[in-house]
Amino acid sequence: MKKVAFIGVGNMGGALLRAACKALGPGEVVCSNRTFSKAQALAAETGCTACQTNLEAATAAQYLFLCVKPKQIKALLAELSPALPGKVVVSVAAGITLDDLQTWAGPDVPVLRIMPNTPCAIGKGMTALCGGASAKEEHFTDIEAILAASGLVERIEEGQMDAFSAVAGCGPAFIYPYIEALADGGVAAGLPRKQAMTYAAQMTLGAAAMVLETGEHPGALKDAVCSPGGSTIEGVAQLERHGLRAAAIDAVLAAWKKNGSLGK
Numbered sequence: 001m002k003k004v005a006f007i008g009v010g011n012m013g014g015a016l017l018r019a020a021c022k023a024l025g026p027g028e029v030v031c032s033n034r035t036f037s038k039a040q041a042l043a044a045e046t047g048c049t050a051c052q053t054n055l056e057a058a059t060a061a062q063y064l065f066l067c068v069k070p071k072q073i074k075a076l077l078a079e080l081s082p083a084l085p086g087k088v089v090v091s092v093a094a095g096i097t098l099d100d101l102q103t104w105a106g107p108d109v110p111v112l113r114i115m116p117n118t119p120c121a122i123g124k125g126m127t128a129l130c131g132g133a134s135a136k137e138e139h140f141t142d143i144e145a146i147l148a149a150s151g152l153v154e155r156i157e158e159g160q161m162d163a164f165s166a167v168a169g170c171g172p173a174f175i176y177p178y179i180e181a182l183a184d185g186g187v188a189a190g191l192p193r194k195q196a197m198t199y200a201a202q203m204t205l206g207a208a209a210m211v212l213e214t215g216e217h218p219g220a221l222k223d224a225v226c227s228p229g230g231s232t233i234e235g236v237a238q239l240e241r242h243g244l245r246a247a248a249i250d251a252v253l254a255a256w257k258k259n260g261s262l263g264k
């Protein structure tokens, strides 16, 4: 019996599969996908095993990571039902609750949810993990081990999952346009595009690491960059004038509301 099956290997399933192959070795990983060639390509890249059918993948492994779209989860669990006894179901689907999963998988199958993000593919992910009454401590620790090479994994209450997802799951798409826009500013100020992009991205990485590693409030870190009457505070004033904070808050709230409606 292999440790883990990834069913659906698109953006998210593929990212998690790569991380699991690093943490466990590809010999412990199988996958399946509606378009089989995608599973085959990942198997060729990582050394894991591609299965022709979802049922074959689910039969071969203990932990079944369901990485299809939220609306497809119910039908997928029905398809996998012959293989479910003795297995652990782990859903990545935004908006699909533990109650939904328990109902669709059956009362005896442990069910858990994770909410990862695409930086998991390079070991810099942020993933939340929660489990239903059927989930035991060993399931949490096994999933943490499967995802160990993906970045940070944190256990949270299910009630926080949609909000977490809005910040950390959707968040990369809120940051990429910002990095691109900073680089655009650099290009407008005369920098070559490639360098401007590198400077903007490395600066973003460094600023995020400052928040995490110093534990300082971002406001205090911002204050430390702004000398009185200097150029940085001029730029900060422009961001405030154009509503950067309000735009970021509204982006997270819009994604949170949408998350809540996804499984319905």
Ligand SMILES: NC(=O)c1ccc[n+]([C@@H]2O[C@H](COP(=O)([O-])OP(=O)(O)OC[C@H]3O[C@@H](n4cnc5c(N)ncnc54)[C@H](OP(=O)(O)O)[C@@H]3O)[C@@H](O)[C@H]2O)c1
Residues within 6 Å of the ligand: 007, 008, 009, 010, 011, 012, 013, 032, 033, 034, 035, 038, 054, 067, 068, 069, 070, 072, 076, 092, 093, 094, 115, 116, 117, 118, 169, 170
């Ligand atoms: N993207 C993110 O950052 C992110 C973050 C957190 C959670 N999630 C969750 O991750 C899940 C997948 O999202 P995604 O962005 O990875 O979507 P995606 O790139 O479209 O991947 C979905 C994959 O599922 C496959 N698939 C569809 N129906 C299938 C079936 N019946 N059996 C097997 N495979 C099937 C698709 O195959 P084809 O190749 O045939 O299309 C595709 O490869 C969603 O539930 C989403 O809520 C995503």
